[in-house]
Amino acid sequence: MSGQAIDEKQLIGTGLKKRTEEALANDFLRKAVAFTTDKLRTGKRQAMDDFGHWEEWRERARAIRKHVVENLDYYLTQFSDNVAKTGGHVYFCQSGEEAVRTFLDIAEKRRAKLVAKGKSMVSEEIHLNHRLEEKGIEAIETDLGEYILQLAKETPSHLIIPAIHKNKQQIADIFSAESGESFAPETKVLAGYARQRLRNYFLEADIGLTGCNFAVAESGSITLVSNEGNGRMVSTLPKCHVVVMGMERLVPSYDDLEVVLNMLARSATGQKLTTYTSMITGPRREGELDGPEELHVIVLDNGRSAQLGDPVFQEVLHCIRCAACLNVCPVYRHVGGHTYGSVYSGPIGAVLTPLLQQDMKEAGQLAYASSLCGACYEACPVKIPLHDMLVQLRARKVKLGLTPLAERVAFKTYQTAFGNVTLYRMAAKSVYYLQKPLIRKGYIKQGIGPLAGWTQSRFLPMKPKKSFRERWEELQRELKAQGRPGSGASAQGGDRA
């Protein structure tokens, strides 16, 4: 059993428009995503108010992340040394392929046949389940949402609520198909079934695999936050624990951890703290009863270090994966996560995916999946200016000549017309005459070409014969003829008081 492998390059590029249309036509999906993201937003707002001094906390969290990313080499070395001191092993992997091979080597040495997985977006990023399946190793997702999606052969559609697009009836159907029994669509029943199924996997797994919410450099500790407790089971019951983490997921100290944990839980779900917060420092020591015999930490680069030193994009590495930007994004809320065709969706996904894949042609199209309203920046607990980054990604696409020919011609024409006042006036005048065949009762109700999409859900008011500037100048002349002083302001913008 494995999660559906994603061919991201194929999905992201040509499929984006089609997936958007499908998502918009899916009323259930839109309602389900809006319902849950509304709940998360309300919870976050309440948590911010209760906490108080939110902007100061936000600034502090940003400063911590900025400091870590600016000194990543130092903190990675400190973290790695401390993991080694406690008996663990650290592997630095440049690419997803290298990370997969490292994991397979560990699995081979342990003769592993079964891997119990906690929630790990990085393992999704490197398509680990798919590769394990190829090698005959069974990987079981133990996070409830991920487990549902694994059975449904789907990928996550939200960073922290992977099955956000499914309701209880759909989950009951999935579990019924899996077990041959019939389940009522009730939370208790469904959670009970999953708990009973997963318990054996925790006990039988050869390897427990988890992600890492934050790694503490000063102690070499791995921090896992979860609301289900599966992370704790996966990291303690199997004899071998493998952590797969992005190279930027560090904080210098426990003091810093306190700040980012406070921001993560509140921003993600509105909780003060997640139900389980586990800090793991090394494998089981002599005399200890619990914990794995081995701890391996795979630290993944996969395009992250390419952002270091970039004046615009380095900040994307500050992300703490809280998903607050998804919950407020008007685009994500309408189309859900699968539309993005990438493991990472929403505004952070639209920025991160082209950067990590270093692919502006296909993945770069995600930069247009935004209204640039800036809600993502306002929601972000570490103040990442995602909307600015999306504009910069679009600019990069233009510079690389990756935009369609028609678009390039249109903008060149626009630039020429707006750069010359005579041409601008002529162009503005001609629009009045060009629009005439399309006008119905003062509106363009059915546009052609690029206008067709615009008028699908709204009417475009017709451009009046005279521009504001012409009418203003006329008015000034009339007032002058009547011997009245007028405003004195020029329509050329001379008076800006």
Ligand code: SF4
């Ligand atoms: S970009 Fe900000 S809001 Fe979005 S997931 Fe990352 S930390 Fe959270």
